[in-house]
Amino acid sequence: MSPMRQVILMRRNFGSFGMLQQQRTKLHMTPQLQQAVKILQMAAPELRAFVNQQLEENPLLEQASDWSAEAGMGLGAGSGSVSSSISGSGVGGFRSGSDYDRLQHVAGQPETLEQHLLEQLNVDMDVDEAVKRIVRYMIGNLDASGYLNLDIGLIAGELEVEGELAERALRVLKRLEPAGIGARSLTECLRLQAERLQGRHPLLLPLIEGKGCLEDIAASRMHRLKRYLKASESDIHEAIAQLRTLQPRPGAAFQGGRPSYVVPDVIIRPAGEEGEFAVTLHEAVFPRLLINAEYERLALDANRTEETGSFLHAKRNAASFLIRCLEQRRTTLLRVTRTIAREQAAFFRSGPAQLRPMTLLDIADKLGLHESTISRAVSGKFALTPWGTYELAYFFPSGFNKGFDDAVSAESVKARLKELIRSEGDTPYSDQQLADVLADEGIPISRRTVAKYREAIGFASSIHRKR
Structure with a gap:
């Protein structure tokens, strides 16, 4: 970074122009510094791709012989080493030994809804080829939820077949698993599943097909359901419980898509019995590079004024x-x-409910670095902890009572809300009552914030939580 630059100014002086030379202090980011900042901010996959590109473009660079891409399956036991791999039997555990078969931990390609249905059609369905052709067309036009939104007349016209044959093909499609496939509406989807249900409640089909019943269930309008069905509240509750076992989107189970994987950049684990935590780098995600000794000798011996020498020196x-x-x-x-581990020690000892509010500036002040440097350092980086793998940015939550001993983060408040709602019994707390309880516990929070947090953790309002 260059602190001083000479600036030549044009200044107008009483109707004439003149040259004035001044020195000013100005920060200037050199290309090298820009690259250093960019590398600091890169996430592990981006860094790996960048390093691979540099290895191809620069003949003087080579990868250290004791580092390989296979190390991505392992965890660094300390700086400069790669040891055993992540265990599937416990968070933060490790496994080693010759009995570990990596091929057992490679994810297979998930079966798609189309493959699942076509296999049934070709193997299990005893129908003629003309009908199968139409069913295949319908399968290819199902939406992600498993619904068929095309008009039967349009399908018949597109395939140049009789409407009756297309209707027959639709009946075949609806016989496939999972139940509800090929439905034209939510009501039809639920009815197709209910018709196959063993021990079906007598009120289940009336609930599904009754005009406005599904809306009444969603709004907890029990008085209207009792009047329409002419049944007791307990019977209606039993039928609703059975209704909730049905799948409104039967195709959703086949939407797994391509699995994504996160390899942690750092590992945080307990060290000793003092409640301290050791922080080590996951060496597999840190490419180790060297300068090729032979090329370096040639560069030192070469004449810098010649083209070859200039090229070697630059590289x-x-x-x-x-x-x-x-x-x-x-x-x-x-x-x-390491500073995060010290500041959030309660989290690493007891879990997410003990996460404390913290800002990037808090860490920057302790390390004597700029806040933007901390932001770049944690961006896209992940840590393996005793409680799972978390993005480093997760450890900088907003919160309440910051600066005091009873400071709590938003995650802690959400965890407390979850406990309160799960223990509320038959009379659910309103959002205002939840806010009052938290205020009594020393957490000043508004009703609107309680509502936002409640929705974030997946709980309905007090009206909809009533049985």
């Missing part, structure tokens, strides 16, 4: 700078994470 300087940037990235991330 040597670029390689050296990249290695320094990667090392600086490692150091900064390690320092930031």
Whole structure:
């Protein structure tokens, strides 16, 4: 960064122009500094792609022989080492030994709804080929929920078949699993499932097909349901409980898509019995680069004034700078994470409910760095903790009573709300009552904030929580 730059100004003086030379202090970000900042901010997959590109473009760069992409399956036991892999039997655990088969932990390709239905059609359905052709067309036009939104007449015209044959094909489609596939509406979808249900409640079909009954259930209008069905409240509750076992979107189970994976950048785990936590880098996501010794010797011996020598020197300087940037990235991330572990020690001991409000500036002040540096260091980075894998940005929540011993984060408030709602019994708390309870516990919170948090953790309003 260059602090001083000479600036030549044109100044108008009594109708004439003149040249005035001044020195001003001005921050200037050099291309090298821009690259260092960019590398610090890169998430692990982006960094890996960037390093691969540099390895292709710079002949002086080479990857360390003790680091390989296969290390992505493992966890670094400490700086500069790669050890055992993540265990599937417990969060933060490790597994090693020759009995560990990595192929058992490779995700298979999920079966799609179309594949699932076509297999049934081709294997289990004893229908003629003309009908199967129409069913295949219908399967290809199902939406993500498993509904068929095309008009039968349009399908018949498109395939140039009789309408009766298209209707027959639709009946075949509706016989496939999962039940409800090929429905034209929510009511039809639920009815198709209810008709196959063993031990079906006598009120189940009337609830599904009755005019406005589904809306009354959603709004908890029990008085209208009792009047329409002429049944007791307990019977209606039993039928509603059975209704809720049905799937309004039968195709949703096949929407897994391509699985995504998160490889943690750092590992935070207990160290000793003092309640302290050790922070180590996951070496698999930190490419280790070296300068090729043979090319470096050629660069040192070459004449810089010649084209070859100039090229080798430029590439040597670029390689050296990249290695320094990667090392600086490692150091900064390690320092930031260690400070987070100290400041959020209650979280690592007891879980998310103990997360305290914290800002980027809090960490920046403790490390003597700029707030923007902390922001870049935590952006897109993940930590493996005893409670699961979390993005580092998760440890900077907003909250209440910040600066006091009883400070709590928004996540802590949500956890407390969840406890209150689950223990409320037959008389649900209103949002205002929940706010009053939290205020009595020293958490000043408005009713509107309670409503926002309640919706975020997946609970309906007090009216809809009533039985």
